[in-house]
Structure formats: C-alpha cells, structure tokens
Amino acid sequence: MNKLFKVVIAVLLLVPGIVNAENDVEIDKQNHIGDRIVIPRLTITPGKTQKLAIQLLNSVEYTAFQAEFYFPAGISPVKNADGSYSVSLSSRKTNHSISANIVSDGGLKVAAYSFGNESLKGNSGDLFYIDITSESTFVGPATVEVKGILFTQTSDRKEVAFSDVNGILDTHTPVMGDVNGDGTINIADVEEVANYIMGNPSERFDADAADVNSDDVIDAADIVLINKLK
Numbered sequence: 259m260n261k262l263f264k265v266v267i268a269v270l271l272l273v274p275g276i277v278n279a280e281n282d283v284e285i286d287k288q289n290h291i292g293d294r295i296v297i298p299r300l301t302i303t304p305g306k307t308q309k310l311a312i313q314l315l316n317s318v319e320y321t322a323f324q325a326e327f328y329f330p331a332g333i334s335p336v337k338n339a340d341g342s343y344s345v346s347l348s349s350r351k352t353n354h355s356i357s358a359n360i361v362s363d364g365g366l367k368v369a370a371y372s373f374g375n376e377s378l379k380g381n382s383g384d385l386f387y388i389d390i391t392s393e394s395t396f397v398g399p400a401t402v403e404v405k406g407i408l409f410t411q412t413s414d415r416k417e418v419a420f421s422d423v424n425g426i427l428d429t430h431t432p433v434m435g436d437v438n439g440d441g442t443i444n445i446a447d448v449e450e451v452a453n454y455i456m457g458n459p460s461e462r463f464d465a466d467a468a469d470v471n472s473d474d475v476i477d478a479a480d481i482v483l484i485n486k487l488k
C-alpha cells in the first residue's frame with residue numbers, strides 16, 4: 259500500500275495542471291467549455307486617451323477573474339491621481355470591485371471579484387475597460403497581449419484558465435475637416451458637424467477630424483474653419 263501511495267503522489271507531481279502548488283487551487287488548463295475573452299479591434303488616435311474594451315463570451319457563470327495585459331511600445335495604461343490604474347467594469351457587474359497594478363515583468367494585472375460571490379451578468383459583450391493613452395508617435399497596427407487569464411466559476415469556485423489572447427490596435431490619423439472620412443472636404447462635412455451639434459451624429463462622424471481648432475469642443479467655430487478648408 260505504501261508503495262502504491264508513493265506512485266500516486268509521483269504521478270500527481272508529474273502531471274501539470276492537476277495541482278497548482280502556488281495558490282493551492284485546482285486549475286483546469288484545458289478550458290473545456292471554450293469560454294474566452296475577446297478584445298475588439300480598436301482604432302487609436304495618436305496622443306489621445308481611449309477605452310480598451312474587453313469582452314467575455316461565457317457559457318457558465320463566473321464570479322471573479324484576473325488577467326495580465328502587455329501593451330506595445332507607445333501605449334500605456336492611464337494612472338489616476340491616487341496612483342491606481344484607470345480600469346472599470348461594465349454593466350455586467352453586480353457588486354464587483356476591480357483593480358489593477360503593474361507586476362514585476364511590466365504587465366498590467368487586472369483583477370475583479372465580488373464580496374458575496376455574485377455572478378457576472380450575461381453571456382457576451384463588454385466586461386471591463388482599461389483606459390489607455392498613446393504617444394503622438396504611435397503607429398499601428400500593434401498587438402496587446404493578454405496572459406494568465408483565470409476565471410472563477412460561481413458554482414464550485416473552481417478556477418478556469420483561458421487561452422492567451424491578443425488584441426489589435428490600429429492607428430487613425432484624422433484629416434482635419436474631412437469629418438465623414440471620404441477623402442474630400444466639402445458641404446457634406448459641414449452637415450456632419452451640424453448634425454453632431456444637434457445631437458444626431460452619423461456613424462461616419464469623426465470627432466477628431468471635426469475639432470479643427472483642437473480645443474476639445476466641437477461647435478460652430480469648427481464649422482467656420484471647415485468652410486475655409488473646402
């Protein structure tokens with residue numbers, strides 16, 4: 259019996275994923291249920307601060323998660339005045355908290371949990387956001403790498419390891435005045451701005467191209483300037 263016991267222990271130590279010695283939790287390295295996170299392609303306007311959305315596609319309920327994000331050169335996570343990093347949960351949260359910090363290898367580790375082990379809501383769509391800022395010299399496409407993705411199932415508190423994923427950041431450099439992005443500056447661009455001011459922007463509306471005087475407000479002053487560019 260003693261010999262058999264030793265063999266069983268030896269096998270357990272040799273097979274990765276059965277026992278995670280570091281935090282003593284059972285981890286499913288295979289993620290047999292196929293749940294995953296997705297980062298929709300994001301178009302970056304160099305020099306601006308933008309939200310990177312992270313979506314969750316899930317077939318079972320999860321209560322907590324963690325993941326590490328590695329940004330390309332020229333992209334960095336936004337820091338709040340209190341030194342924390344600017345991350346936020348979507349409406350899929352219940353009573354969850356989220357926080358982030360830089361780990362030793364330079365990645366941004368994001369973690370969220372619920373005090374009462376409540377489930378995250380829904381089965382698809384945005385789960386959380388990371389505010390990122392780009393240098394004015396940033397040029398896409400570039401890759402955001404996400405590793406160490408662990409989700410905790412609500413039902414049995416088991417941690418499920420998801421496959422690593424990448425997100426793509428493209429670059430968009432606005433042409434001032436070409437508000438609808440069709441390559442020319444004309445009356446149609448003025449109409450785009452007018453519609454925006456009236457609270458009814460079209461899908462083509464490019465706010466960066468519309469703010470011709472770069473004062474972070476889009477108003478009649480920009481229309482005057484677009485008229486001069488026609």
Ligand SMILES: [Ca+2]
Pocket residue numbers: 435436437438439440441442443444446447
């Ligand atoms: Ca145009």
Ligand SMILES: [Ca+2]
Pocket residue numbers: 468469470471472473474475476477479480
């Ligand atoms: Ca303006």
